[in-house]
Amino acid sequence: MSRIGVFVCHCGTNIASVVDPDRLTPAAREMPGVVYAADYRYMCSEPGQQMIKDSISEHGIDRIVIASCSPRMHETTFRKMLKGTSINPYMLEIANIREQCSWVHADKGRATEKAIGLVRMAVSKVSKNEPLYAQSIPITKRALVIGGGIAGIQAALDIADAGHEVVLLEREPSIGGKMAMLDKTFPTLDCSACISTPKMVDVGAHPNIRLMTYCEVESVSGYIGSFEVAIRQKARYVNHDICTGCGLCETKCPVKVDSEFNLGLSKRPAIYKLFPQAVPSKPVIDSESCRMLKDGKCGICAKLCPLGCIDYKDEARTVTESFGAIIMATGYQLVDWAAMYGEYGGGRYRDIISGLQFERTVNAAGPTEGHILRPSDGREPETVVIVKCVGSRDPKKGKSYCSRACCMYAAKHAHQILEKLPGSRVFIFYIDVRTPGKGYEEFYDQTRMDGAVYVRGRISKIYEEDGGLVCQGEDSLLGSQVRVRADMVILETAMEPSQGIEGLTSMLGAARDANNWIQEAHPKLRPVETQVGGVFLAGTCQGPKDIPDTVSQASAAAAKVIGLLNKSEMETSPMISAVERDKCSGCGACVGICPYKAITLQEIDDRLGAKRIKREVASVNSGLCQGCGACTAACRTGALDLLGFRNGQILEEVDALCL
Amino acid sequence: MSDRQEKMRQSAEKLLRDGEVGYVIGWGATRFCDRTTPVFIDSPEGAASLVWNEHAVNSLAKYLLDDKYPDKKIGLFARGCESRAVNRMIKDNQVKRESLYLIGVPCDGKSSDRCRLCRERNPLVYDVLLWEPEANAAPADRFERVRGVEAMSPDERYRYWGGVYDRCIRCYACRNACPVCSCRECYVDMGRTGFQGKQHSRSDNQIFGVTRAFHVGDRCIECGECERACPMGLPIMGQTQKMLKEINELSGEYECGLDADSDSFLGRFDLDDKDEFM
Structure with a gap:
């Protein structure tokens, strides 16, 4: 016959103000198998835990029920406590009489009845509990970070600085991600490249970091502590072991295709570096546009290269590596607004650009060398309309969620236009202005002082008229239709998970939410973990974020990985x-x-x-x-x-x- | 008919004489002219006792589960229903395709009620086909009977199933005949499951019925053996068919045993599953 001890927690007044311990504790004492029952103000406190430990030895208790808060809160606390006693940590059941009782009921009498029922259930269950023992699994002291944007860079640097090996994997030819494309960052307006490129260089030079660019994950097997990841190195056609990145090859390439980095606003050759500060600072050949690879005719870059780095016969290779932990930092992409919003011309009007295209336009290293010019005729716009929430907060056409960063970068864009083009006018169409963040509201205020006109309402239609763009919408504060003739329109479009996220999460067994973002293990208490042990989250792959939040989360994920890799083996949960x-x-x-x-x-x-x-x-x-x-x-x-x-x-x- | 029967005998005899198979499972005569019985022929001479007529109603595949680790191949006469059962058993890892020699015998329709809903007369998998495939008779509406029960009011429906299970004698013939029931130990035979009483009462009988339907419903090949075997004549395939109908409505055309690769509906995990109930 089991000897059960029941311990009822008041949780201050959280429980005791609704559930009556003076009824619950005596009732527990009468339950089958219960040899001792007591209540206390805070069971989780040091004296509370001591009281339980003393009772265990005094009354010969062999299993316990604690009636308190959710097991998600303190089950591990009490398990740890039991490690110092004669009984196995798994001879414990928690009856949740707080979240599932006192917090949700007002009728004290009936809440107490329910609490008695919950304790009776836990007592019955614990009578069937058996000791469980954790197994140990060895840990490979090496982390994989998937995605070389600012989240991946930060996470990789933090882990590497703690002394562990890191592989930073990036599918593009260079790390840097979206942050490298941005011009200035809100609210301080420091140059994005100035703060991100030094970190990129650090990654390239760090002895503990191995950079694997132009690589993709092919398959994942294994589990926390020992993942086996097959990584596909795409063919670069340039031998990076000897290439010095002199850039001569790029100068004479006869091919010109749309630059991915400049979002189609400029051209690049077939042999190219993603952008001038690329890390690694060595080119690759885009096999889809290279004449030599397509038709076997050309070979200019091979002739030019002084070191003979060009290898047209290069092939993709797959290597399998072991890791103890994986950080997902796969980031976001912008929605294809042209496919979603026919009323904005569906991509027909060249002077309607996305926020990210504007970033490239206003960037000194961008296609216009930082001059704000209309793509159609290269003229400076006098009137610019900025439309926020394009694809965000629009459950009918786009995403129901808020993309979080757009309010702030819309204000930044307005500020930049007003600063660079004196006399220009900027109209910002918004649903709400959301500025929760340090210095954000002040920045928004400043933008309005600068002269940006905020109009509350959605743009319903944009059409071309006499070389300009007429934006038609409602000013919902005035309750009237407004029409603005603009020279250029910037659409602040919604973020969505990067393409390929489905395959990657399926390989890892990680869940995605309704919007395809990777699901965290718990929205509040385990925000950087996934449900899969050893797989962590950094940055926008979990949901839209701005840079400060992304970097914080990356460091948090890194801390989790460091904690894991610091152990040589880890205990697995025996509840399997x-x-x-x-x-x-x-x-x-x-x-x-x-x-x-x-x-x-x-x-x-x-x-x-x-x-x-x-x-x-x-x-x-x-x-x-x-x-x-x-x-x-x-x-x-x-x-x-x-x-x-x-x-x-x-x-x-x-x-x-x-x- | 006798021509086909002769082909079957010759085929079995040759397989046994060549030592290709250890024994052949087929149908044999009984002392009743309107009954056959499953027979297990293990010598070439025995092949002469095989029969093929309209009374060869038993589906033979279930017997494979009694000899899951044979020393030699087992020869099995396979019609549409046997072949679908074999596919399902292979997928359920209960038999190995390489330990079977399937003698395909396209079915010309048998004298059993269970064949009324047959949708596939020809074997879908076989090693040899003894004669030309038969045209599939247009089956009656697959879910006609289910629709009939669905049309009842909840009270009527409870009375209907309650009445059915009042008559159930818990002989488990339905389970024993079902080619999909392949547990090493059936939960109803366990000492104490905690939720299934041994008593013969409406509620315990119903629990058995519901549990059986859920255990096999998403893998049911609709062979009707459960109803054929039921000594009380209970319409119990209606339950597994109800499951199949729900699955069809939820995820499109779904039929079991057509190949040996398809996962059963409840036996797969997919991140893209519809979870409308959440």
Whole structure:
């Protein structure tokens, strides 16, 4: 017979003001198997924990129920406490009488009744608990950061500075990401390149960081502590081991195609560096436009190169590397507004540009060397209309969410135009102006002082008339239609997850939310973790963010990785699925249903009567299993059971509640 | 008919004589002229006892589960229903394709109620085909019976299924006949599951019915063996078919056992699953 101790927490008045401990504690004392019950103001406090420990030895308690807050809050606290006692940390159940009782009920009498029911369930369950023991898995002391934007750069630098090896993987020919494309950053207006390129150089020079640009993840297997990642190095056609990045090859290339970095506002050759400050500062050949690779005719760059770096026969290679942890820093892209907004011309009007195209335009290293000129005729615009929330906050046509950074960079764009083009006029069409951030509201105020005209309303239509763009919309504060004749229109478009996120998250087993952003493990308490152990999040792959938030999150993710890599092995949760081999028929229903790819079929030797046979049974990988329990529901014969949540334990709870 | 029966006998005899298979599963005569019985022929001489007539109603695939680790290949006469069962068993990792020799026998329609809904007379997988494929008879509306039950009011429906399960004698013939039921130990045979009583009562019978439907519903090949085997004549395939109908409405055309690769509907995890209930 089990000897159960029940400890009821008041949580100050959080619980005790609604649930009556003077009724609950005596009621618990009467429950089957309970040998001791007590209540205290704060069970999680030091004296509270001491009281539990003393009671365990004094009353010979072999398992406990703590009626308190959510187990997500303090279950680990109490498990740690039990490590110093005679009982196993898993001989513990938490009855949540705060979030699921006192906080949500007003009727004290009935809330107390419910609390008694919740404690009765926990007492029934704990009577079926069994000691569980954690397993240890070794940790490969090496991190992979996927994505070389500012988030990936920051995370890689932090981990490397802590003394661990990092591979920073980037699919473009250079790291830098979107931040490298920006001109100035709000609200301080410091030059984006001036603050990001030194970090890029640091990455390139850091002894603990290996840069893998022009690479993509091909497959991921394994689990926290030991991921095996197949990385595909795309063919560069330039031998980076000997190339010095002199740039001679780029000068005579006869091909001219739209520059990705300048978003089509300028041209680049087929052999190119993404941008002048690219890291690594060495070119690659774009095989889709190179004449030599397409038609076998040209070869000018090979003739020009003084070191013979050009290798037209270069091929993609796949290497497999081991990592202990992975940081996703895959960033965002802007939505294709032209496909979504026919009323804005659907991309027909050259003088309607996206915010990011404006960044390139106003950038001194951009296609116009920083002069704000209309793409159509190269004339300086006198009137500019900025439209915010294009694709954001528009559930019908675009995304329902707010892209968070646009209010601020719209203000920045307005400020830059008004500063660079004296006498110009800027109209900003907005739904709301959201400026939560240090110095943000002040910056917005300043922009209005500069002369930017904020008009509350959406633009319903833009059409061309006499060489200008007529923007028609509603001023919802005046309640009247307005029409602005603009020379140029900037659309501050919504962020969406980078292309390719689906494949990558599927390989990792990480979940995505309704908008395809990668889902964090808990929106408040585990914001940089994913549900997959060892996979962390940095930057906009988790949701729209500005640079300060991105960098903070990158450092937070790095801290998590450093904490993990500092250990040589780690304990896995013992609350995972266990297979009863005798029952398992090897049907594999669990294999297909496991979100974490934690179950495989394993061949075992068995006997059938006098005959020796080999048959397959399910086998759970303790490093991968997250204890979700999907397999236990899928297993018809009940060969799989979740330790800590065995079917028998749950039925015991249900019986306690219903019978 | 006798021509085909002769082909079957010759084929079985040759397979056994060549030592290609350890035994052949087919149909044999009984002392009743309107019944056949499954037979297991393990000698060339025995092949002469095979029969093929309109009374060869039993689906033979289920017997493969009784000999999952054979020393030699098992010869199995396979019609549409046997072949779909085999596909499902291969996918469920219960039998290995290489331990089977499937003798394809396109079906000309049998005298059983269970064949009324047949959608596939010809074997979908076989090693040899003994005669030309048959034209599939246009089946009656696949979900006609389900629709009939759906049209009832909730009270009527409860009375209907309650009445069905009042008559269930819990003999588990439905489970024993089902080619998809392949657990090493069925939950109803376990000592104490905590939710399935052994008593013969409406509620425990219903729990069995519902559990059975959920255990096999998304893999049901609609062979109708459960209903054929039921000594009380209960319309229990209506339950698995209800599951299939729901799946069809939720995710498009869905039919089990047409190949050996498709995952069962409830046996897969997909991040893009519709989760409209969340």
